[in-house]
Amino acid sequence: MKLAEAKLQFIQSWGVLGGQWGINRTMAQVHALLLVAGNPLSTDDIMAELSISRGNANMNIRELMDWKLVDKSIVSGDRKEYFTAEKDIWKVATCIMYQRKKRELDPMLKVLGQLTDIEGDKRSAEMKAFAETIANIQKFAGQAEKTLDTVIKAEENWFWSSFMKMFK
Amino acid sequence: MKLAEAKLQFIQSWGVLGGQWGINRTMAQVHALLLVAGNPLSTDDIMAELSISRGNANMNIRELMDWKLVDKSIVSGDRKEYFTAEKDIWKVATCIMYQRKKRELDPMLKVLGQLTDIEGDKRSAEMKAFAETIANIQKFAGQAEKTLDTVIKAEENWFWSSFMKMFK
DNA sequence: ATATATTTTCAGTAATTATTGAAAATTCAG
DNA sequence: CTGAATTTTCAATAATTACTGAAAATATAT
Numbered sequence: 001m002k003l004a005e006a007k008l009q010f011i012q013s014w015g016v017l018g019g020q021w022g023i024n025r026t027m028a029q030v031h032a033l034l035l036v037a038g039n040p041l042s043t044d045d046i047m048a049e050l051s052i053s054r055g056n057a058n059m060n061i062r063e064l065m066d067w068k069l070v071d072k073s074i075v076s077g078d079r080k081e082y083f084t085a086e087k088d089i090w091k092v093a094t095c096i097m098y099q100r101k102k103r104e105l106d107p108m109l110k111v112l113g114q115l116t117d118i119e120g121d122k123r124s125a126e127m128k129a130f131a132e133t134i135a136n137i138q139k140f141a142g143q144a145e146k147t148l149d150t151v152i153k154a155e156e157n158w159f160w161s162s163f164m165k166m167f168k
Numbered sequence: 169m170k171l172a173e174a175k176l177q178f179i180q181s182w183g184v185l186g187g188q189w190g191i192n193r194t195m196a197q198v199h200a201l202l203l204v205a206g207n208p209l210s211t212d213d214i215m216a217e218l219s220i221s222r223g224n225a226n227m228n229i230r231e232l233m234d235w236k237l238v239d240k241s242i243v244s245g246d247r248k249e250y251f252t253a254e255k256d257i258w259k260v261a262t263c264i265m266y267q268r269k270k271r272e273l274d275p276m277l278k279v280l281g282q283l284t285d286i287e288g289d290k291r292s293a294e295m296k297a298f299a300e301t302i303a304n305i306q307k308f309a310g311q312a313e314k315t316l317d318t319v320i321k322a323e324e325n326w327f328w329s330s331f332m333k334m335f336k
Numbered sequence: 337a338t339a340t341a342t343t344t345t346c347a348g349t350a351a352t353t354a355t356t357g358a359a360a361a362t363t364c365a366g
Numbered sequence: 367c368t369g370a371a372t373t374t375t376c377a378a379t380a381a382t383t384a385c386t387g388a389a390a391a392t393a394t395a396t
Contacts, residue, residue: 003298006283010302013279020272022190024354035301038293042374053356058374079364079371085279087301089308104188111181115174125206127171133203133255134178192384221386226344247341286346312389 011050026052028058031069031085040073040082055164068095092150101148109141175204194220195228199237199253208241208250236263262320269316277309294335 011032018028019048029050034041041049047057061083069092073084086092112134120127179200186196197218202209214225215244229251232238241252253330254260280302288295 001283001286003286003288003295006286007298008194009279010283013276017276019189020268022188028356036298038295038297054373055375056314056355059355062374081373087297087304089301089304093308093312104185108185109180111177115169115178118169118171118174120171125276127206129206129255130175130178130204132169133257136257137253140261144261148344194384222343223345223387224385227385230344249343 004060007033010036024060026050026056027063029066034064034070034083034085036070037084040075040084042078042080042082044080046083047050067099094148096146098152101145107135109138112138140168175201186325192228192231194218194224195231198225198228199232202232202238202253203255204250205252208243210246210248210250210253212240214251233319237266262316265316266320269313273309277306 011029014035015025017027019025019041030046031079033046033049043054043057046052046061047054050057060132064085069085070072070083070085071159075082086095115134116125116131118130120125122128122131159168179197182200182203183193183197186199187193190193198214201214201217211222211225211229214220214229218225227237232253233251236254238251240251243250254263256323267277283302284299286295286298290296290299
């Protein structure tokens with residue numbers, strides 16, 4: 001297989017996967033393109049490779065930068081902006097998990113926190129089902145959060161750091 | 169706060185969260201509704217609570233059953249079908265992770281497996297960037313899969329089982 | 337068997353989300 | 367400063383995804 005063909009297939013699959021996980025397909029494709037690029041790419045490169053408009057390219061690059069998955073990269077002697085992606089997939093994964101937690105899970109948990117004090121007979125089946133489900137989710141989320149923090153901080157911690165090296 | 173109001177807010181938030189993670193918002197709402205219901209609900213109950221059509225309700229209930237998140241439940245003396253949701257959030261989470269892996273990650277990894285043999289100079293920057301990224305993702309996915317299997321099988325294993333009880 | 341209740345399907349439509357492209361804003365070299 | 371290069375914005379439009387409602391299929395009681 002030719003490299004160009006392989007890249008295309010990778011970009012395509014990464015795009016599909018992104019779509020399934022609630023990420024704009026094009027954003028995932030831009031990310032994929034930068035992941036497999038040997039050198040920084042400009043907006044024009046990205047437009048050309050993915051056949052997308054300037055506006056679309058720009059928006060998705062900005063968003064990838066918000067997610068800390070893509071960085072600007074200066075190419076001397078050129079006024080254009082160039083971009084690179086973080087290529088350590090472990091870092092990519094922890095970054096995405098951390099951000100999705102912050103952006104999406106935390107707001108949900110905040111709402112749950114407001115649903116704990118309900119009027120009425122605490123012993124009715126309806127009441128119990130509700131209270132138990134909410135408490136359950138909160139407990140689960142708390143543990144998941146601890147685990148995520150441990151994983152994210154693993155590299156700053158001598159014990160986990162060495163343990164994680166086996167894992168990575 | 170009244171129970172009905174709290175339920176509504178929960179259903180709403182769960183729906184938003186689902187949407188952000190690539191799950192049909194209505195499907196997430198049906199799931200939420202069943203999660204906090206004190207008793208099994210019929211299609212008509214779900215239609216009424218969420219103000220959705222019969223077709224929509226039916227489709228989403230079927231899909232939730234495909235995901236093993238919802239089960240039929242027989243109410244004696246009634247011809248209608250009734251539905252309940254798995255309420256142990258730990259089980260819900262492992263179920264979703266397992267199924268998303270199977271449905272979405274595995275196909276991606278299958279594609280990656282086909283992209284390892286590329287024509288051309290193995291030492292070019294482009295080539296190296298590509299090969300390394302692919303290998304990286306595969307390695308990461310392999311470890312993630314092992315971890316997921318461990319977690320899923322935890323309850324069938326005496327050691328993990330007792331360990332997990334602290335966690336749940 | 338027939339009537340009736342219930343579930344499923346799916347073509348048409350509505351709602352949402354993504355994309356374009358060109359104008360406006362910004363940046364930067366001379 | 368000036369003007370060309372570049373980036374950003376956003377209204378219009380396209381593409382995708384979700385929903386409805388009624389007809390068809392299925393199941394159940396008598």
